[in-house]
Amino acid sequence: MRILVYPHDLGIGGSQLNAVELAAAVQRLGHEVIVFGRPGPLNQRIEELGLEFIPSPEPHRRPTPSVVKALVRVARERKIDIIHGYEWPPALESLIASRRSPGTAAVATVMSMAVAPFIPKSMPILVGTQEILTAEQEFGRTLAALLEPPVDLDANNPSLDVAEQEFRGKWGLDPAAYTVVLVTRLAKELKLEGILAAIDCTGMLSQELPIQLVIAGDGPARRLVENHARAVNAARGRPVIVLTGELEDPRAAYAVADVALGMGGSALRAMAFAKPLIVQGEKGFWEVLTPDSLPLFLEQGWYGVGPGTQDGPGRLAQLLRGLLLDESCRKTLGSFGLSTVQGRFSLTRGALVLENFYSLASEAAGEVSIVQEAGALARFVEYELARRLRGVLGSSPADDFNSRPVAWRRQAGPELEAGTTRQASP
Incomplete structure (x- = not known):
């Protein structure tokens, strides 16, 4: 197969790193893989x-027509079988481009904690937790599967x-x-x-x-984090909080940890x-x-709501x-985490899951539902209007599909879930 992988950006982050490393692993299985993006x-x-x-045009309002046009050109010139968009803007742009490229199917992967409801139900989609997969199947997704973040x-x-x-x-x-390490985006x-x-x-x-x-990472909350760390260091009279900023290679940070904190892909890399x-x-x-808490994380992902x-x-x-006062316990739990990653979250296993899903998506490529796509368009218009209103009011979150995770909504109860599960954000 010829596959075009389109991450939502190429900054340091879990979803985009997964996209790139999985692309290489799929290429090692014998497929032709190209990465497209900023x-x-x-x-x-x-x-x-x-x-x-292949570099992408600069996106602006999403979906961006110039990006779609570039995707169509690449798909036709390189005879692409699959365009794989990660997160909702590339997913929509990939889907539109596939409709204009005979013989090309589009696939979405969403590693956010909730899926945008305006991704059409007929678009093949991969999500990162069993809990989100169940929610998407209940929503009526035609082809949905689990792709746990690989390492x-x-x-x-x-x-x-x-x-x-x-x-x-x-x-x-x-x-x-004792060194405690948190590798994270400061969001x-x-x-x-x-x-x-x-x-x-x-x-x-x-x-x-x-x-x-x-704390290794950068992001829009950097100033808040710096101020908080500065206050604690001043109160203690020594630097007990160390901020490194973004690290292109954070492996040394994981390696020096006595205990790691984290969620998502960062948690899995610490386990590795x-x-x-x-x-x-x-x-x-x-x-x-x-061993007792592992089933919880396998169900809802490496995250929780207290x-x-x-x-x-x-x-x-x-x-x-x-943990810090029990070295033997730290060693035992570290070995358990490593064996868990090796058994379930390897990059090779993830690539095989992808290869199989690409085949299913290609087989289903002709099954287009006008009704489902019209419904998705209506939900997108509703989302855009609500987003602009929140922007005017100054209440728009920077990452609205991480602002109300599926796990949060489900814990809040059936009434709240029914009222918010398919809305863009609170």
Whole structure:
């Protein structure tokens, strides 16, 4: 097959890194794979993996006509079988382009915590958790499947030399202190609550334990995080919170951790380095990965929703205290995490899932539902009108399909879920 992979951008992030690494893994299965998109930091990874890259026109209002036109041109010239768009804007642009390219099918992958309701039900779609898959099947998706975020175990494993000592020296880490690591995007939706809770928790624990928290990442909430970290460091009189900014290669950060915090793909990469993991969520959710908690994460993804935000730092402090003071437990749980990733989340397994799904999508390519696509268009118009209104009112979230995750809605109860599951955002 000839496949055109279109990530939503090529900055450092979980969905787009998955897109690029899976593209290379599918290419290794014998297919011709091209990556299409706006140039960014991940272009270096694309080159390392031996993938061809075609730059996209600059997108503006989505879907962008010039991007669709470029996709159509590539699909026709290169006789593309599958255009694979990651997240909703590339998904819609890929679908429109496929309609104008005979013999080409479109596939979507959504790794956000909820799926945009205006992606037509007839478009083949892959999602990252069983819980979201169930919700999409209930919504009436014609062809939907599970693609759990994979990990490149050749590039992420405990035996690698990733220059840990150089990393410690560069960031002034205390070799005698316990090191807790959080590799994350500094986003207001989904992430910020947990990041601030981790900072507060470290400030509390530093009064009784030698501890330092390393936060690796960047994003729109950077100033809020910096101010919070600065206040805690000032109160403690030493740098217990270390902010590295975005790291093109965060593997050394995972490697130096005594305990890792995280959600989604970041959590899985920490597990690949055999680190004990505390999964981050929202509304005060923190939970250690153990054999008992694993079924929860396999169902709803590496994320959770707690009872409220007020005791998030206290809950995390309780869990960290227990892990940091028990080296044997840390080693056991780290080994368990590594074996879990090796058995279920390998890049090779993900590529085989994709290969099979591409075949199913190609077979179903002629099954177009005008009614379903008209309904999707109506939902998109509703979304755009609501988004513009929120923009005028100053209440529009930067990432609205992570602002009301499926797990959050389902926990909130049937009445709230029925009223919000298929709306763009609160």
